[in-house]
Amino acid sequence: MAKNPIPDIIVGRLPRYLRALDIMLRNGIKTTSSQELGEAIGISAAQIRKDLSQFGEFGKQGTGYSVRYLVDQLQAILHVDRSWDLVLVGVGDLGTALARYQGFVNRGFRIILAFDNDTDKVGKSIGNLKVMGMDSMEEEISRSGVKIAMLTVPASSAQAVAETLVKSGIKAILNYTPVQLNLPEEIRVEYIDPLVKLQHMTYYLG
Amino acid sequence: MAKNPIPDIIVGRLPRYLRALDIMLRNGIKTTSSQELGEAIGISAAQIRKDLSQFGEFGKQGTGYSVRYLVDQLQAILHVDRSWDLVLVGVGDLGTALARYQGFVNRGFRIILAFDNDTDKVGKSIGNLKVMGMDSMEEEISRSGVKIAMLTVPASSAQAVAETLVKSGIKAILNYTPVQLNLPEEIRVEYIDPLVKLQHMTYYLG
DNA sequence: TAGATTGTTAATCGATTAACAATC
DNA sequence: TAGATTGTTAATCGATTAACAATC
Numbered sequence: 175m176a177k178n179p180i181p182d183i184i185v186g187r188l189p190r191y192l193r194a195l196d197i198m199l200r201n202g203i204k205t206t207s208s209q210e211l212g213e214a215i216g217i218s219a220a221q222i223r224k225d226l227s228q229f230g231e232f233g234k235q236g237t238g239y240s241v242r243y244l245v246d247q248l249q250a251i252l253h254v255d256r257s258w259d260l261v262l263v264g265v266g267d268l269g270t271a272l273a274r275y276q277g278f279v280n281r282g283f284r285i286i287l288a289f290d291n292d293t294d295k296v297g298k299s300i301g302n303l304k305v306m307g308m309d310s311m312e313e314e315i316s317r318s319g320v321k322i323a324m325l326t327v328p329a330s331s332a333q334a335v336a337e338t339l340v341k342s343g344i345k346a347i348l349n350y351t352p353v354q355l356n357l358p359e360e361i362r363v364e365y366i367d368p369l370v371k372l373q374h375m376t377y378y379l380g
Numbered sequence: 381m382a383k384n385p386i387p388d389i390i391v392g393r394l395p396r397y398l399r400a401l402d403i404m405l406r407n408g409i410k411t412t413s414s415q416e417l418g419e420a421i422g423i424s425a426a427q428i429r430k431d432l433s434q435f436g437e438f439g440k441q442g443t444g445y446s447v448r449y450l451v452d453q454l455q456a457i458l459h460v461d462r463s464w465d466l467v468l469v470g471v472g473d474l475g476t477a478l479a480r481y482q483g484f485v486n487r488g489f490r491i492i493l494a495f496d497n498d499t500d501k502v503g504k505s506i507g508n509l510k511v512m513g514m515d516s517m518e519e520e521i522s523r524s525g526v527k528i529a530m531l532t533v534p535a536s537s538a539q540a541v542a543e544t545l546v547k548s549g550i551k552a553i554l555n556y557t558p559v560q561l562n563l564p565e566e567i568r569v570e571y572i573d574p575l576v577k578l579q580h581m582t583y584y585l586g
Numbered sequence: 587t588a589g590a591t592t593g594t595t596a597a598t599c600g601a602t603t604a605a606c607a608a609t610c
Numbered sequence: 611t612a613g614a615t616t617g618t619t620a621a622t623c624g625a626t627t628a629a630c631a632a633t634c
């Protein structure tokens with residue numbers, strides 16, 4: 175097990191390895207190689223071996239990697255060998271779509287709390303998730319102990335809501351708003367930003 | 381103007397510069413410096429100057445950059461000094477949310493075609509966007525000349541639909557499915573992958 | 587055993603940062 | 611002018627690739 179901090183860019187590739195291995199597992203593939211895995215993901219075999227070697231020795235010379243074993247190891251490394259609770263803040267079109275999405279639940283991410291400041295929405299349900307008012311947010315999140323939030327509020331309130339989330343004990347935010355959040359550095363923030371990606375692509379469209 | 385291909389990692393930062401500058405423009409800020417812009421985005425001043433220098437000389441020693449001028453220049457470089465038409469494929473919860481989202485339209489990205497293979501959805505409207513059946517997709521897209529698609533279909537059909545999109549003349553795909561698309565290399569694909577980002581964050585949550 | 591593939595070291599490549607002359 | 615800040619070159623840093631001994 176590595177002691178030194180692993181480069182973030184390497185950590186960021188592990189979920190992609192895990193996904194490709196999951197597919198192999200579902201297809202009944204028992205063993206793979208860095209070569210084969212690399213081709214599936216579009217990454218060099220050398221890089222995969224180098225990345226994995228940061229965390230331990232998972233393969234066997236001559237035969238490669240047991241898919242099942244590597245899946246287990248990666249799940250443990252990423253801490254997704256358990257279930258995670260999420261809070262959803264902002265129940266607009268996008269928030270509602272996320273609440274209904276089965277892809278999170280299937281992978282162990284379960285939304286257990288949802289908040290909105292629109293009184294028309296408060297009290298309504300999405301599946302068995304009840305929308306609560308923002309006034310009770312800090313207390314509810316603190317009590318629940320949830321550590322991860324998905325932020326789908328209007329841009330204008332993103333920073334303020336994020337600060338309240340941090341006060342409530344949230345440690346990681348998946349930020350769907352187009353706002354650069356200014357938070358204590360120990361809080362992890364990941365950005366989902368389709369507009370930035372569209373503008374990135376149009377560069378190449380001439 | 382640069383002749384050699386600009387590193388993709390630099391191109392990917394330009395939309396973020398543009399967004400920060402847009403905010404300055406709206407706030408009436410006339411002039412900025414690489415220092416100030418860097419602080420707003422969390423990037424070093426040196427990197428901003430280096431990045432911009434790939435495309436030209438946009439600043440003045442001693443005074444910095446005209447916000448308005450730099451916005452204009454970046455918009456031209458990214459080809460967002462015009463309007464872009466989009467096609468939406470897959471009108472589920474997420475697709476519907478994207479169709480309703482005003483953040484695209486405001487930035488010159490307008491969904492003009494939407495397709496789904498669910499006969500219950502075909503013929504229905506989202507705003508003034510009419511959902512059409514997948515059987516007419518190739519013809520409609522070809523005729524429209526749209527170059528960018530947003531893909532929000534189930535994972536199981538993602539690859540096949542993407543191939544049809546390419547046949548229809550699509551050159552760039554914003555892929556919301558958790559599927560690694562295998563397409564000709566001249567097709568640009570960007571991935572929106574919340575699960576990968578959640579798993580990236582849980583690594584740090586211990 | 588012979589062939590295959592790992593984990594790791596060394597070499598290469600590319601990106602970021604630092605420094606500063608040029609100049610507004 | 612003096613102060614500020616650019617654009618660019620050189621130095622540093624980090625990430626990727628290549629190569630190969632170890633070994634299953």
